[in-house]
Amino acid sequence: MKKTLLALAVLVLALPALSAAAPAPQAQPPFDEFFLDKALRIDLYQSGDAKSETVTIHRISEEAIWPESKSGLLPPFDYGRYVYRVYDAASNRLIFSRGFDTMFAEYKTTSPALAGTVRVFERSLRLPLPKRPVLFVIEQRDKRSLLHPVFNQILDPSDYHVIREKPGQPDWVYEARITGDPHDKVDLVYLAEGYVAGDRDKFKADVDRMTDALFAIEPYKSLKDRFNVRGVFRASAERGMDEPRQRSYRKTVLNAAFNAFDLDRYMLIEEDHLMHDIAAEVPYDVLAVLVNSPRYGGGSIALDYCVTTVDHPASPQVFVHELGHSFAYLADEYYQSEVSYNDFYPKGVEPLEPNITALLDPGHVKWQDLLSPGIGVPTEYGKDRVETLQAGLRDGRAARGKALDAAKKRNAPEKEIRGIEAKFKAADDALGAKIAAVRAEYASLEDKVGVFEGAGYASKGLYRSMIYCLMINNPKNEFCRVCQRAIARMIDFVSGRS
Numbered sequence: 001m002k003k004t005l006l007a008l009a010v011l012v013l014a015l016p017a018l019s020a021a022a023p024a025p026q027a028q029p030p031f032d033e034f035f036l037d038k039a040l041r042i043d044l045y046q047s048g049d050a051k052s053e054t055v056t057i058h059r060i061s062e063e064a065i066w067p068e069s070k071s072g073l074l075p076p077f078d079y080g081r082y083v084y085r086v087y088d089a090a091s092n093r094l095i096f097s098r099g100f101d102t103m104f105a106e107y108k109t110t111s112p113a114l115a116g117t118v119r120v121f122e123r124s125l126r127l128p129l130p131k132r133p134v135l136f137v138i139e140q141r142d143k144r145s146l147l148h149p150v151f152n153q154i155l156d157p158s159d160y161h162v163i164r165e166k167p168g169q170p171d172w173v174y175e176a177r178i179t180g181d182p183h184d185k186v187d188l189v190y191l192a193e194g195y196v197a198g199d200r201d202k203f204k205a206d207v208d209r210m211t212d213a214l215f216a217i218e219p220y221k222s223l224k225d226r227f228n229v230r231g232v233f234r235a236s237a238e239r240g241m242d243e244p245r246q247r248s249y250r251k252t253v254l255n256a257a258f259n260a261f262d263l264d265r266y267m268l269i270e271e272d273h274l275m276h277d278i279a280a281e282v283p284y285d286v287l288a289v290l291v292n293s294p295r296y297g298g299g300s301i302a303l304d305y306c307v308t309t310v311d312h313p314a315s316p317q318v319f320v321h322e323l324g325h326s327f328a329y330l331a332d333e334y335y336q337s338e339v340s341y342n343d344f345y346p347k348g349v350e351p352l353e354p355n356i357t358a359l360l361d362p363g364h365v366k367w368q369d370l371l372s373p374g375i376g377v378p379t380e381y382g383k384d385r386v387e388t389l390q391a392g393l394r395d396g397r398a399a400r401g402k403a404l405d406a407a408k409k410r411n412a413p414e415k416e417i418r419g420i421e422a423k424f425k426a427a428d429d430a431l432g433a434k435i436a437a438v439r440a441e442y443a444s445l446e447d448k449v450g451v452f453e454g455a456g457y458a459s460k461g462l463y464r465s466m467i468y469c470l471m472i473n474n475p476k477n478e479f480c481r482v483c484q485r486a487i488a489r490m491i492d493f494v495s496g497r498s
């Protein structure tokens with residue numbers, strides 16, 4: 001494949017100029033004029049460090065199904081740290097585009113990448129099967145979110161190097177919920193990871209349990225009839241997944257592993273090509289990998305897939321949260337976390353995600369039309385006072401530990417130890433009551449849409465729309481209204497309603 005395509009790539013076509021962050025509304029190209037109702041999957045490697053990056057096409061395959069809508073060839077969103085665009089080679093007309101993220105894009109922000117360690121990651125991209133040769137272009141955002149072309153190649157769909165294999169031994173498919181034609185539905189597909197051959201019924205039950213959890217939450221609840229749900233089961237040799245920090249390694253289909261980027265509870269899958277190859281046995285728009293383990297944790301690559309364990313009590317909530325990233329391009333709204341990316345959201349640049357803002361223009365908030373009447377921008381909610389009190393709590397608990405250790409070391413009598421405990425408990429309770437009192441002062445804000453500081457891993461300078469949301473943590477297990485709308489818009493787009 002590579003040689004032929006490289007030879008063709010010398011054809012020079014005008015590359016698009018730098019595109020600004022907001023795409024202008026574009027007329028949707030007529031599907032049938034440019035595409036057949038099948039898909040072309042491009043398996044890429046991305047390699048490099050924080051500063052350099054090389055994209056290489058590994059393999060191109062034809063897939064029997066184009067499961068996305070035929071009307072949404074150009075998306076209304078401006079999501080993704082990368083965009084791929086497809087131009088009709090004869091007319092140079094833009095006929096397809098999608099934003100995407102990759103594991104490599106995350107790697108670039110880590111310390112090893114900044115120190116110059118080169119790594120390579122996989123990513124599979126898909127487009128409807130073109131009828132004629134196309135120019136395939138990948139653009140990458142710089143720190144100001146401006147797009148620059150980084151890769152281009154002519155693809156000839158009639159090239160005999162395009163792989164047209166059928167799956168040799170189709171895996172077991174569980175059709176959990178079929179509501180209609182894949183073009184007009186969101187096709188949610190679960191893949192089994194770390195289930196042995198005898199675990200097929202367990203996988204089926206896990207698919208149902210996760211789907212029930214998802215469809216109990218808005219906006220999925222109201223829009224559940226827009227979804228088809230399937231599970232694809234390929235048995236692993238062993239149960240579970242890799243846990244490198246525990247020196248535990250399991251032989252599984254997709255090689256899911258914790259300690260992604262050396263973060264303990266972060267699990268990702270590096271075998272992106274194989275994952276898409278298995279998924280392509282059914283129509284899929286949205287991929288969720290279920291990992292047969294009771295451990296807490298999960299992860300996601302935005303606009304690609306999410307992964308979660310299934311047997312921890314919090315697993316359904318982890319799944320819904322991670323799917324928020326991978327399906328609707330939602331940002332994390334939390335800001336106290338072990339996740340400490342360097343430069344994850346550069347200062348002074350508005351994040352692309354719909355649910356957090358840098359508030360660069362307080363007169364025009366990203367979710368202006370959803371703001372509660374009369375709400376302050378930004379919205380004071382006692383954050384600094386609560387955080388000062390929380391710091392006091394932490395200090396008090398550390399001091400208690402020290403005092404108790406010292407007392408035990410000198411074999412202090414039981415009565416004295418109880419006295420120390422009582423003293424610190426009283427201080428602890430008093431601070432706890434003060435925190436509760438500050439929160440009570442602002443309780444009326446809990447159902448309001450405002451602009452609350454603290455989001456996207458940053459305590460200062462980034463804002464979210466409500467105090468609670470499933471993208472931060474929510475005792476009520478709900479998304480904020482901004483996230484709900486972003487998810488509903490994505491459902492509309494994928495199911496061909498927008």
Ligand SMILES: [Zn+2]
Nearest residue numbers: 469471480483
């Ligand atoms: Zn939210």
